[in-house]
Amino acid sequence: MRTNNGVLAVVSGPSGAGKGTVVSALINSCGSCFLSVSATTRPPREGEIPGKHYNFVSRDEFEDMIKKGELLEYAEYAGNYYGTPRRDIDLLLSEGKDVILEIDMQGGTMVREKRADAVLIFLTPPLIGDIEKRLRGRNTESEDSIKKRLETARRELSGAGSYDYIVINDSVDMAVEDIRCILRAERCSASRNPLAL
Amino acid sequence: MRTNNGVLAVVSGPSGAGKGTVVSALINSCGSCFLSVSATTRPPREGEIPGKHYNFVSRDEFEDMIKKGELLEYAEYAGNYYGTPRRDIDLLLSEGKDVILEIDMQGGTMVREKRADAVLIFLTPPLIGDIEKRLRGRNTESEDSIKKRLETARRELSGAGSYDYIVINDSVDMAVEDIRCILRAERCSASRNPLAL
Numbered sequence: 001m002r003t004n005n006g007v008l009a010v011v012s013g014p015s016g017a018g019k020g021t022v023v024s025a026l027i028n029s030c031g032s033c034f035l036s037v038s039a040t041t042r043p044p045r046e047g048e049i050p051g052k053h054y055n056f057v058s059r060d061e062f063e064d065m066i067k068k069g070e071l072l073e074y075a076e077y078a079g080n081y082y083g084t085p086r087r088d089i090d091l092l093l094s095e096g097k098d099v100i101l102e103i104d105m106q107g108g109t110m111v112r113e114k115r116a117d118a119v120l121i122f123l124t125p126p127l128i129g130d131i132e133k134r135l136r137g138r139n140t141e142s143e144d145s146i147k148k149r150l151e152t153a154r155r156e157l158s159g160a161g162s163y164d165y166i167v168i169n170d171s172v173d174m175a176v177e178d179i180r181c182i183l184r185a186e187r188c189s190a191s192r193n194p195l196a197l
Numbered sequence: 198m199r200t201n202n203g204v205l206a207v208v209s210g211p212s213g214a215g216k217g218t219v220v221s222a223l224i225n226s227c228g229s230c231f232l233s234v235s236a237t238t239r240p241p242r243e244g245e246i247p248g249k250h251y252n253f254v255s256r257d258e259f260e261d262m263i264k265k266g267e268l269l270e271y272a273e274y275a276g277n278y279y280g281t282p283r284r285d286i287d288l289l290l291s292e293g294k295d296v297i298l299e300i301d302m303q304g305g306t307m308v309r310e311k312r313a314d315a316v317l318i319f320l321t322p323p324l325i326g327d328i329e330k331r332l333r334g335r336n337t338e339s340e341d342s343i344k345k346r347l348e349t350a351r352r353e354l355s356g357a358g359s360y361d362y363i364v365i366n367d368s369v370d371m372a373v374e375d376i377r378c379i380l381r382a383e384r385c386s387a388s389r390n391p392l393a394l
Contacts, residue, residue, distance in 0.1 A: 190363055
């Protein structure tokens with residue numbers, strides 16, 4: 001391991017992939033991993049803790065952050081803004097901590113554009129990864145039905161083309177260990193450790 | 198983790214990097230890692246076990262392997278051939294085992310040319326990795342002396358430009374864990390797991 005800077009990692013995936021469970025388990029088990037707290041204009045829900053689940057800000061504050069270029073990525077869903085503030089991330093990375101962004105594929109692509117060193121991890125449920133093998137293996141579905149199912153899976157996966165790693169969540173422990181290893185391996189990558197002395 | 202195929206990894210590095218120690222510790226601690234046994238025309242030394250340390254073959258046999266394209270890489274040192282037979286490696290990889298080649302940088306470059314999926318790991322002693330920081334940190338050397346020392350280090354490292362990962366051997370356990378994580382992360386890499394269903 002060489003670089004002292006942490007790794008910025010995006011974890012995305014289709015619904016049902018278990019992102020929340022895997023990312024929580026990773027944060028709890030990996031002392032050097034931190035979850036980025038998103039900013040949002042949506043009001044807090046019951047039980048949500050400001051600064052832990054989200055940083056809750058006004059629409060004016062959010063649009064001010066956009067104008068000042070303070071967000072690494074943002075999007076608007078159902079009339080509310082959600083975004084990733086840049087400052088906290090850079091501070092954590094410079095302290096040698098890995099920062100995990102649990103955001104959608106569109107956000108991941110925005111992060112990649114602004115930060116070429118970001119690592120994009122696509123978490124997928126085992127059923128999608130194995131779907132063709134399973135469908136063909138059980139020999140009960142018509143070729144037409146297999147094709148339709150594969151088309152659906154393909155659509156779900158089509159956003160993952162720019163992702164660096166595919167982690168299959170067939171076991172939370174194994175998926176967490178995969179991501180932990182990806183972060184550790186990335187710290188050793190030659191591109192992060194220019195040998196020019 | 199998705200692909201069922203093992204990863205072919207080359208470990209190279211300057212003398213004094215501790216390649217032998219790290220690779221032995223890796224093989225002993227990682228059940229899915231196997232060391233490729235090189236073929237050589239040099240006679241066995243005291244204590245060397247055929248099939249474990251080397252496959253000892255005649256010059257005619259070796260040249261026959263070259264002609265038949267059975268070697269992934271080979272070189273001649275001091276009148277003796279050394280090379281990596283392709284067949285055993287492909288068998289181990291298809292069984293899902295990771296195969297480690299402990300060869301020099303020239304051999305590593307040959308492997309990369311023939312196998313784009315090979316992972317090239319450069320193991321370096323900590324003194325080289327930290328040399329500039331250490332030299333400048335202690336503030337006792339002239340700029341000229343620092344430049345000379347860096348020049349030497351640069352020469353030693355210059356062959357590593359095509360390597361994928363840099364692992365610093367400041368602790369055998371940490372270096373082994375780095376390589377174990379690199380192998381596990383590589384199995385998750387998108388390039389080994391095309392999402393086309």
